[in-house]
Amino acid sequence: DAGITQSPRHKVTETGTPVTLRCHQTENHRYMYWYRQDPGHGLRLIHYSYGVKDTDKGEVSDGYSVSRSKTEDFLLTLESATSSQTSVYFCAISDQGLPGELFFGEGSRLTVL
Amino acid sequence: AQKITQTQPGMFVQEKEAVTLDCTYDTSDQSYGLFWYKQPSSGEMIFLIYQGSYDEQNATEGRYSLNFQKARKSANLVISASQLGDSAMYFCAMRDSGANSKLTFGKGITLSVRP
Numbered sequence: 187d188a189g190i191t192q193s194p195r196h197k198v199t200e201t202g203t204p205v206t207l208r209c210h211q212t213e214n215h216r217y218m219y220w221y222r223q224d225p226g227h228g229l230r231l232i233h234y235s236y237g238v239k240d241t242d243k244g245e246v247s248d249g250y251s252v253s254r255s256k257t258e259d260f261l262l263t264l265e266s267a268t269s270s271q272t273s274v275y276f277c278a279i280s281d282q283g284l285p286g287e288l289f290f291g292e293g294s295r296l297t298v299l
Numbered sequence: 300a301q302k303i304t305q306t307q308p309g310m311f312v313q314e315k316e317a318v319t320l321d322c323t324y325d326t327s328d329q330s331y332g333l334f335w336y337k338q339p340s341s342g343e344m345i346f347l348i349y350q351g352s353y354d355e356q357n358a359t360e361g362r363y364s365l366n367f368q369k370a371r372k373s374a375n376l377v378i379s380a381s382q383l384g385d386s387a388m389y390f391c392a393m394r395d396s397g398a399n400s401k402l403t404f405g406k407g408i409t410l411s412v413r414p
Contacts, residue, residue, distance in 0.1 A: 219401065228305075228390060228406035244401065276344065278402070286332070286394060288402055290344035 189213050192277050192291040200299050205264040207294050209277030211257075217280040218260040219288065220244075220252065222273040229276065235260055267298045301326045303391050303405035310410045312381045319366070320376040320408050322391030328352075330396035333374040335365065338407070339387040347389075350374060378410075386412045 189212030199205055209218060217236055221229040221244075231244030233252040241252050249271060253261045264271055277291040302325040312318035324333065335347040350358045350365045358365040366375040378385055391405045 221404075226406060229392075229404040231401055231403065234401050274342070278344075280402075286400070286402075287334070287346050287349065288344075289346075293342055 190277060190279055190289060190291040192275075192294045194294060195292065196295050198297045198299065199267055201268055202266050205267050205296065205298075207262040207275055207277075207296070209260040209262070209279075209291060211260075211279050213279060213281065213289070214257060215279040215281040215289075216257075217282075217286070218254065219278040219280075220250075220260065220262045221276045221278065222246065222271075223276060223293070224273050232262065232275075264296075267296075269298050272296060272298045301328075301331075301393050301395065301403045303393055303403055305391055305405035305408050307408050310408055312378075312385075312410065312412055314383060314412055314414050315380055317377060317379045318381055318410065320378070320389050320391075320410065322374045322376065322405060324372050324374060324391070324393050326372075326393065326395065328395040328397075332394045332396075333365070333367070334392040334394065334402065335363070335374075335376045336390045336392060336404075337385075337387045338390065339384075344390075348376070381412045383412050383414060386410060 191210045219234040220232040230246045235241045235254040275294045278288040280286045304323045331352045333350045337345045348360045348363045362379045364377045388407045390407045394402045
């Protein structure tokens with residue numbers, strides 16, 4: 187199994203508070219991704235990274251920021267959490283372009299009250 | 300922009316029967332890859348099968364095969380001899396060949412296998 191760790195795995199917070207989710211990999215893979223999963227929407231890309239300090243937006247990036255200061259860590263930050271950001275967040279990694287299978291973390295369930 | 304469409308409602312299949320899960324896609328790229336992932340109720344994402352746009356043969360992995368029809372832009376997953384453990388959500392996804400390519404997912408299909 188690919189070495190991916192997401193933390194925290196579960197978090198409950200209140201509207202307006204900042205939240206940071208961490209994705210840590212031990213595979214030295216170049217690409218890292220943050221997705222959110224919501225019923226009826228599948229997995230939607232929030233942000234991704236193709237190298238240290240190289241990041242780009244996905245389709246649902248509003249309200250989120252990311253940072254990647256070293257290969258192994260990709261942080262997702264909600265500056266001011268809203269109830270619409272209640273979701274399950276998945277981190278994924280890949281070592282190359284095509285074919286480039288993605289390996290997923292176990293997910294982080296975030297509830298914003 | 301890439302788009303993946305999975306429109307089937309929840310699917311049901313009898314144990315030991317075959318089932319086809321539909322996926323259509325839209326892209327202007329010539330080089331791309333198509334993936335299927337399985338998500339059981341426990342929540343983890345499990346890679347099943349991959350098809351490259353230039354692959355001449357349909358991909359197969361054990362009981363999984365991908366019915367790739369490039370002209371119709373479809374990439375249907377066929378599961379043969381269904382098992383109870385196949386009950387899960389299934390996602391089709393696509394990735395282009397760009398240097399900074401990303402994986403775009405469909406909304407998923409729920410499959411239930413009946414004993």
